[in-house]
Amino acid sequence: MKTYSISEVAKELNLTVYTLRYYDKEGLIPFVERTSNGTRLFKESDINALKVIECLKSTGMPIKEIKTFIDWCSEGDSTLPQRYDMFMERKASVEAQMEELKKTMELIEHKCLYYKTALEAGTEDIHKKEKITIF
Amino acid sequence: MKTYSISEVAKELNLTVYTLRYYDKEGLIPFVERTSNGTRLFKESDINALKVIECLKSTGMPIKEIKTFIDWCSEGDSTLPQRYDMFMERKASVEAQMEELKKTMELIEHKCLYYKTALEAGTEDIHKKEKITIF
DNA sequence: TTAATCCCTATAGTTAACTCTAGGTCAAGT
DNA sequence: ACTTGACCTAGAGTTAACTATAGGGATTAA
Structure with a gap:
């Protein structure tokens, strides 16, 4: 082998x-x-x-x-229930992480847009006028 | 205020x-x-x-x-390009993380199934016979 | 007025997950 | 025979991100 x-x-x-x-x-x-x-x-x-x-x-x-x-x-086999439960917990955890990442992504994409607009205008003030400021 | x-x-x-x-x-x-x-x-x-x-x-x-x-x-405004670039990088990073998580999820779900079957059979040997062993 | 409860700083300690060093064994090449 | 370059262990050091402690000031409730 x-x-x-x-x-x-x-x-x-x-x-x-x-x-x-x-x-x-x-x-x-x-x-x-x-x-x-x-x-x-x-x-x-x-x-x-x-x-x-x-x-x-x-x-x-x-x-x-x-x-x-x-x-x-x-x-061995006596621990099969624990191992099954563990993977089910992992699954739930990964699902939660995916949800979290989605929310994170939304904010990040918002900021990408925010800075794209600011960059095009040459100044961040554009957002103060438009009242879309986040940061 | x-x-x-x-x-x-x-x-x-x-x-x-x-x-x-x-x-x-x-x-x-x-x-x-x-x-x-x-x-x-x-x-x-x-x-x-x-x-x-x-x-x-x-x-x-x-x-x-x-x-x-x-x-x-x-x-101030002189750093707008850096900040824009930073958020674009973050976006790419989060996208990569989402991809990673998806792959992780596939393996985890596979293991959930693996252990569900083993649990129902009362033994992990079921997979050795079926040759679906991963671990 | 005194005790509790908030606030502060500076600094020390903790934890996880490595990462590296020192000192040594062993097999292969020159 | 000897050097190179894998491998090994034990244990020390590193890093990030907290977390806690000691010692002290200000405000509030009894």
Whole structure:
């Protein structure tokens, strides 16, 4: 079975070797095997697991909570309910983040317009006259 | 003109007074006036400015960059191009974040399904048989 | 008038998530 | 034989963004 070195995995996932070792130290990747002298050997499935970890991280989940999930995975079928709930919570969280981003986008787009108009007029005063000032 | 105390503003914006004083120290709200003995008096417009600051923060913009923007605002019309460019960049960034979140959501939803099926079957092995394993 | 409750500053401490350094092992190339 | 360049651990350092503490001033309620 093909394996990858830590630096190959780092490159593939746009992480540093420091980060990967840090994840290991924090218990996120206990399944990664080692050679007799301690060198980590990453399997394809380990890289996939890391992709899930990165996905969870991108939802804003802290590393400690991700570790809890990894621990559940190691414990087997008895933790299926917890893991299901966790992903449902993540889903709700991502939905909320999308809503937030939408609102943010509205304000940002408003400001883009605000500054476009001001730039064309050469002065911000145009908005004071028009009473559309926000800032 | 009506003014607000730091704790009123904190409550309104779901921040702490610590955070507001920290923002002040970092130069994000140089326009907030003071009484003779140093107590901050927030105007309605200051609260609106803080809402814009929170919006920028929610796009992932670091406080130092927000300060740069605030400085530009103080400098007047000569910095309109920079400010316009900044908001256009923010817009692009938020668009990218939305794309990212969408991809994240796909994986999360996939895992929700994965665990729903496993939960119904009582075991994760169902996926090993069906070869839909991801993790 | 005194106690509570707000406000202030300066500065120290915290937390998360890295990021780096020192010191060492091991395999491959010259 | 020796240098280069991967890899390793333990532990120190960094950064951002708070968060809290100590010590003090002003206003208000009893």
